[in-house]
Structures are given as C-alpha cells and as structure tokens.
Amino acid sequence: MPKSFFASYRLRSNWGLSSENVIFSKDLYTKATEENAGIFIMPTLSLTDPLEKNKIFFRIKLVEYNSDRTYIAVSRPLSTIPKDVFSLSEEIKRIGNIPVFASISGGPLSEWILLLEKVDKKFDGIELDLSTSYILQSMKRGFEHFALDIVEELISIASKPVIAKVSINLPLNTDFLEKLVSAGVNGLVFSSHPIYTIGKHVFRVHSTVFSRVILRIVASLATQIPEISLAYISDEVLGKRDDLLDIFNVVLYDTSYIFSKISISRYSPQISSSLPIRWDEVPKGMKIALDTLKGDICRNICPYGAFRPEYDGGFTEAEEICDYCGLCFSICKDSVKFVKSLKPD
Ligand code: SF4
Numbered sequence: 001m002p003k004s005f006f007a008s009y010r011l012r013s014n015w016g017l018s019s020e021n022v023i024f025s026k027d028l029y030t031k032a033t034e035e036n037a038g039i040f041i042m043p044t045l046s047l048t049d050p051l052e053k054n055k056i057f058f059r060i061k062l063v064e065y066n067s068d069r070t071y072i073a074v075s076r077p078l079s080t081i082p083k084d085v086f087s088l089s090e091e092i093k094r095i096g097n098i099p100v101f102a103s104i105s106g107g108p109l110s111e112w113i114l115l116l117e118k119v120d121k122k123f124d125g126i127e128l129d130l131s132t133s134y135i136l137q138s139m140k141r142g143f144e145h146f147a148l149d150i151v152e153e154l155i156s157i158a159s160k161p162v163i164a165k166v167s168i169n170l171p172l173n174t175d176f177l178e179k180l181v182s183a184g185v186n187g188l189v190f191s192s193h194p195i196y197t198i199g200k201h202v203f204r205v206h207s208t209v210f211s212r213v214i215l216r217i218v219a220s221l222a223t224q225i226p227e228i229s230l231a232y233i234s235d236e237v238l239g240k241r242d243d244l245l246d247i248f249n250v251v252l253y254d255t256s257y258i259f260s261k262i263s264i265s266r267y268s269p270q271i272s273s274s275l276p277i278r279w280d281e282v283p284k285g286m287k288i289a290l291d292t293l294k295g296d297i298c299r300n301i302c303p304y305g306a307f308r309p310e311y312d313g314g315f316t317e318a319e320e321i322c323d324y325c326g327l328c329f330s331i332c333k334d335s336v337k338f339v340k341s342l343k344p345d
Contacts, residue, residue, distance in 0.1 A: 004038060006229045006249045007125055007161045007187035009099045011038030018233045018252035019044045019103030019127055020193060022059040022075045023325055024084040025303045026091050031261060033096040042089055043080040044103040044129045047111050048136060050200040056282040058326025065264055065271040069236050073206040073255045076279055077132045105129035107136035112150055116157060125160045131167035131191055135202060144176050148183055155184045167191035168214055177225045187229035190218040201278045206255040211235035219247050262301055264331055282324050286338040289315040298332035315339060
C-alpha cells in the first residue's frame, strides 16, 4: 500500500476509516491499525441528535446485500455519542501512531465554536462536516455563503489542520470548492453518501452503485480545482487497478470495511428489504438476545463482540458492550430478538 501525504501529514498508507462510520468498536479500529490504515477520521460529533433524547434508536441497517461489491446500507448521521468517540480515540492513540482527526458538524456558528473547543487540543486535525451541517442549519437558502463563513472563522481559531467534508447533498460546483480552498482548508473529503430525512429521522445511504458513479463525478471536479489534499469516501474496497484513485491522496472506508470484516455472506447469502422510513427504537428495558440454537454462527456478527463464544443453547443476552447499533437485526433477523432483561439495572 503506497504511502500518502494528506493535510500536512505523511501517512503510512493511502487508506483510512471515515467519519461516516457509526460503529464505535475498538476491535474495528484495532484491526484497521493492524492492517496498516494511514488515518482515522472519527465519527462526526454534533451537539444535536434530531431524534428524541432518552430513547435508543438503531444506527445502521443493511437494506440489500448480494456481495461486498453490491450492497445498499443505511446509517444514521448525527447519532454519535461524544463520550464514545473521545474514549475510542484515546484507545486508538495507545494502539498506534496514526493521525486521528475529529469530525464536527453544527448549525449556528456558536455550536461550531463550542465543538471546536472540545476537540481542538485532543486531535491531530479537524474535519468540518458541511454535509450534515446542511441538515442542522435550518436556514438552507444561501448555505454556501454560510458554510464559507463557518470555514473561515474556524480556520482562524483552530490550532490544527482543518479539512472540509462535502457530499452530493450540497451543490457540488467548482466555484464552491475553489472558495473552500481559498478559505484555507488543508484538504477536502468527498462523501459518496446521499442523505434523506423523513421528519426527524435522518438516513445516510451507502451504496456501491452510487459510490462508483459519484467517484467519477468527483474525479472530474477534482481535476478542475487548485492542488490540495483530497480524500474520497468509498463504499467498496478499491483495488490498485482503479486509475481514478490516482486523483485522491486517501480513500476512506466505513460500511465497506465493516462488511468485509464480518463476511456477511456466511450468515445471509442475500438480503433484500425496502429503504427505511424511520429508525427502529429499542423498547425501554429490553436487551438483545441471540437464539444460538437457530443461528449459532450469528454470534460472530457483532462488531463489538457482544455475543460471547462460551454461551451455548437457547437465547443468550448480548453483553453490556452492545451499543444497539442494530446490525445483527439486519443480518440475522431470524435468530435475534428483544428480551426483557432479568438482571437488575
Ligand atoms: S449485539 Fe447487535 S445491536 Fe448490539 S452491538 Fe452487536 S450487532 Fe449491534
């Protein structure tokens, strides 16, 4: 894997994990470190989760799956729990010497500044997620001007390199991108993930088909803007044969990396359902349990390792480490269910 230079850092490889990952598992980042990842951009932090507080909702759903190169998944942006990200980034720092960037997204300027103050000293760089800011910022008209003001202001305050993330939810035109570069960003991250909202429910679509098409669009745009570090968030693990990758310094992964580690086809050769219109809520006081008699193999599906291998026979409650990501419900839905916990809280 060739070395790469990105946003003032020389990286040991040209790939990493993106801020659009919603699985905060230490095992996942440890595995990526062992496999020579060059950079981690931590899941995006915001002050606002649009869904109700004090309720738990799933964060990821696999909608369609034929192979790791043909799938559609949906994740829930703005669902990151800040304490999870801070503790995970500290763990990562202990594992290896890899640049770890924070990612932040706000509505009004005051929110951005508050978030920047929380992360500025603790991370090696800051990603400004303009793509979800569009959702948090109710005044959507004139978003480009608003975004440029935010970027200029935060660059003047930050003590670390600042990069900006844009997606196809924003008007992707060379004028806007050039202005971001002129504002002084150290790099641009292009996300291939469209976002749709239904009421307060926000959905980010990860699709290998979109990813391929948008890579081509973004590659055309990228050749027209001044030279700057560029990263692309891809939904399939790209091989060296992809010439388009020459344009980007770094390729970032999220679902594609998770799915390649899980080997989904071992559990469910094919998955097909409709795109969600709301996120499933975890009923209060309920835990997730696996029927090991029906789906013993599914104990390996959890990216957090919540189903311990030593359990056998009948329903087995997920360990406390389960953070209700919801992935097991997509992949092993016949063998997982909610159960009333009999343990005292
Ligand atoms: S047990 Fe299921 S919901 Fe809980 S963390 Fe694991 S995969 Fe996610």
